[in-house]
Structures are given as structure tokens and as C-alpha cells.
Amino acid sequence: MEAKVIHAIYTDDDLLMQAVKQTRTANYNITEVFTPFPVHGLDKAIGLEPTRLAITSFIYGLIGLTVAVLMMNFIMIADWPQNIGGKPSFNFYQNMPAFIPIMFELTVFFAGHLMVITFYMRSKLWPFKKAENPDPRTTDDHFLMQIDAGHHDVKKLTKFLYDTGAKEISLIENEEDH
């Protein structure tokens, strides 16, 4: 398959948002947008599905809570009961107030860390990975919109993109994908 994409570069986030909306109304397919900072509302404008990361985070939190309960039960009740401050640890329920901070911390710990790891995996990020960023300027002050040029008339598309306010437009024919 021949992958032909157009990179349109903008210099302002408001302009980019407007361009994204216009491009989508004109039925062109935006494959990716690169921005130096998170642009508010861009995900909705591109039409990305809402993230499911929150659901995974909730599940990880529940796992963390369970781990904490089992762990404290094993450490403080089953394996080595101790009499701390006149509170003999005969069962979990009698000592629960003391365990709640740990339950809370592990819930947050699991939810936070596992969510970040999930995010890395889902975004295919790992150490020493080569950057996918097509233009280093998008890490500074430029915004790049990548449009699938596939079956469209490139000239017409270029003209359209100029009208949306693009500063620079380049056609990328990706040979590696052959």
C-alpha cells in the first residue's frame, strides 16, 4: 500500500483547532496531530474516542485495595500478631482503622503506577525508542496536522489546507511501507 500523507504546519493553537474542524467537515482524514503542549478540546475536535484509561485505573485501584487488605491481614493478623498500643491483633476488623492509611496508599499507588505503565504500553513507548515525531519544531512552537492524502486530489487538498491557514505544507510519500 502506498502511504501518502500531507503534513500541514500551523503556528497557533486556535488556528489549528479551527483547521482541524474545517478539515473534518470537508471529509478529509486526519491521521495524527503533533502539538508542543496539550491543546484543550483537540481530542474531541479530531474525533478521538474517549479514553478507557480511567476504567483501567479504577480496576487497578481495586486490585491495590485488595492487595493491601490481604497483605495487612497476613502481616499483622495471620503471620505475626503483635500487641501494639494495647490493641491485640486478633482479627482484621478490630484493627482496621490502623490499616486504612495503608489501604488508601496502596490503592493510589497501584492506580497511579499501573495506569502510567498501561499508558506507555498503549502508546507503544519504551526506553530508547526512536521518536516518531516527524518534525522537531512541534516540540517547540509549531503544530503539525497529518492528513491522509490517499485518494484525494493532492493539489485540491493543498489549496484547501492553505486556506485553513497552514504555514507550511509538505507531501510525504512513505517508501518504507511498501
Added chain:
Amino acid sequence: MYTLPSKLKLFSIILMVIGLAGITYGFFSTPSTIDDVKEIMAAENAHGEGHGTENGEEHATEETHEANFVDVARGKEGYSKNAMKHEKDVHMEGHGDEHLEHVLHQLQTKPWSATFVSAFFFLMLALGTLVFYAIQYAAQAGWSPVLFRVMEGITSYVLPGSIIVFFIVVFAGTHFFPWQNEELVAGDKILQAKSTYLNFPFFLIRAIIYVLGWNLYRYFARRNSLRQAEVNNYDPYRRNFKISVYFLLFFIVTESMMAWDWFMSMTPHWYSTLFAWYVFATMFVSAITAIALVTIFLKGKGFLPFVNDSHLHDLAKFMFAFSIFWTYLWFGQFMLIWYANIPEEVTYFIIRIQEYNLLFWSMLVLNFVFPILILMNSDYKRIPWFVVMAGVLVLVGHYIDVFLLVMPSTVGAHWSFGITEIASICFFLGLFVFVIGTGLGKVPLRPKGNPFIKESENYHY
């Protein structure tokens, strides 16, 4: 412009009349002598026996089981009895006439407490809203100005509400505050040491300062806010910013002292450093819930076309966040007292767990478990009926919270939820609806002229 519909007006007036009748009944039906108390207790016993011996026995075992809840949780028999033996504020046990006299006092206190719980609960909604409003001004928040008229409507209840609460706490005397009993103080070194702060003249002066300060801010903030709609410069807005900052400083000090004066000094031997914050958390979360509910109500009627679901989303986020904040403080107070296990501190929780077991735990479920589960999902925060559902649960939960602040400290084990309690809720709910309904109706609900109004209307999450 909103006008209180005549039906709602009539409804609120009926509520007030019914409530007033019930409260009056509550005050007149209290026993006045020890003999009355004996009769009441005898009647209670007869009632228990009336179910037959077997039932009576079952009932008795159930009671012992409940009474030993703390012992069971402690894994030590006789723990609670031992701890309560040193308790000076809430006398659980006693002998003969002395005990009866105490029960008489508690029964006479009951209508006072019932009225105070509801009066303070509804004042709390308005007062917390006033603080939220001041924070919006002080922070120069851009999202919230569309809700300013709604908040101002709710805070119109601060004036009548605070005056009623003022009179209750001033006239309650020894019903609420044992330190006002001179005989008791004469024989109590701890209370004598505290008498430089806990004495009636100073108490009265403080109460006047709180009520006056809150109402003055409300008066000037509202006036500036209304003037902003008419002038071409931003002077009223700037003035409001300034007085809001000073009000917040004033409020956090007076709120702390108010919590000590009106709640903590009901048990003058017991204290907790966290207490004022705890009362504030209750106040704040209920107030934000009240704002959300009133906003949803008005928007449902079509009076707030400029409020979108992003505003609702933010209010629900605040409800969610402050429910967790409240739980954090609740647990912070509970765990330290539980862990340290100092006799004069644990009595506070022993009486609440023993005599108010169901309310004590159900409050946690209502104020923490439900809000966290219902409001966790981002999308649910935008669905009005979801927010209403969570809001009603939160309000019920925090009513119970105030109930548990007041009742165990004043009437101890002799509490019940009867005519007086329900009537006082009716009365103050009626008054609340009536006052904020008329308060909302005075001006257009769109705060014209506010420098952030456009940003607020376009607010989009």
C-alpha cells in the same frame, strides 16, 4: 427573572406552619418533674414487657449485645464501661434521683437540640454558599459568575438563619452548655481554667461578632454585585474582590471559634484540634450540593439558559472532592482518637458508636461510599438526575452528621427521631425554600456586567 411560584410559596408556608406546631408541641410535651420522668421510664419498661417475656428477653439480650459493640471491637470486656466511668460531660450511668434528674434534663433538652440541628443545618447550606461565593470572587474564577445570582439567592437565608441560630445558642443555656452551670464549674478545676474563654458574656460577644460579620459581608457583596450590573467601570467588582479576601480571613477564624463555641463546648472537657475543620468540611460540601440542586432546579425550569453542563460538571466535581475531604477529616479525627486511646478523648466516639450505632455508620456510607461511587465517572457528573440523587444522599448524610454532633453531646442516650425532629426539619426547610425563593426572584438571574460573564458563559470543559 424567577418568581417563586405561588404553589411552592404555599407549600413552604404550610411546611413552616406544620413545623412550628410540631416544635411547639415538642417544647410543651417535655417532662417538667422527676416524677414525670419516672412515669415515662415506667411506661417504656411496660411497653417492653408488653411484648411478652420471651420477646422482652430477646430484646434485653439484643441490648446488651449492642451496648457491648465497643467492647467487642476492642476485644476487651468492660472497656466502654470503664472508659465512660471517667466521663464528665455525658452521664450514662447514675444512681437514684441524681440519675433521674439527669434524664429529666436531657429530655428537656431534646426539643432544643432538635431545633438547633435543623436550624444549623440550613444555616450551614447558606453560610457555606457564602464562603464558596467569596472564594469565587477572591480567586477571580472565570467559570462561575453565571451562578452568582443563584448563590446570592441561597445566601439570602444567612440573615434569618443566623439570627435564629443565634437566639437558640444564646437562650439554650445549660441545655447545651454545661459550662454555663455555675454549680458545676465551681466544683470543676478544668472548667475553671477554661472560664476565661468559656463564660457567658464573652460567648455572647463572640456570637454577635460572627453573625454580624457574616451578614455584613453578605450585604455588601450583594450590593456591589448588583451595582456592577448598572455601572460602566469595574469598581464594584474590585471592591467585592477586596472584601471577599477579608471575609475569607474573617470567616476561617470565626468559623473555627463558632465550631468550638456552639458544638465542642457542649462537652467542655473533650476537645479535638481538628474539630473546626471537620465542621467546615460538612458545611462546605453540603453548601456546594445545595448550589448544585438549586441550579439544576432552576435550569430545569428554564431560568438559566446560560448555564451549561460544564458548570454542572464542575459543581459535581466539587461535591465529589469535598465528600472525600470530609471523609479524610472524619477519619483523621477518628483514627487518632482510636489509636491514642486516651480515656477523656475516646468517650466522644464511645457514646456515638454505642447509642447511635446505625446512624454513625450509615452516615459514613451516605457521605463517602455513595458520593464516591456515584460521582466518580466523569460522564455521570453531567447528568442532572444523577447529581440530584447524589446530592440528596449527601444532604441526608450531612444532616445526620450535624445530628451526631449535637444529639450525643446534649441528650446522650435519650434520643429519638420523632415529631420534634421532623417538625423542625419541616419548619426550616419551609423557611429556606421561602427565603431563597424570594431572594432569587428579586433580580434577573444573569449577573450582567461581571467582567468574567462572557468567559463563564462560554465555559467549556
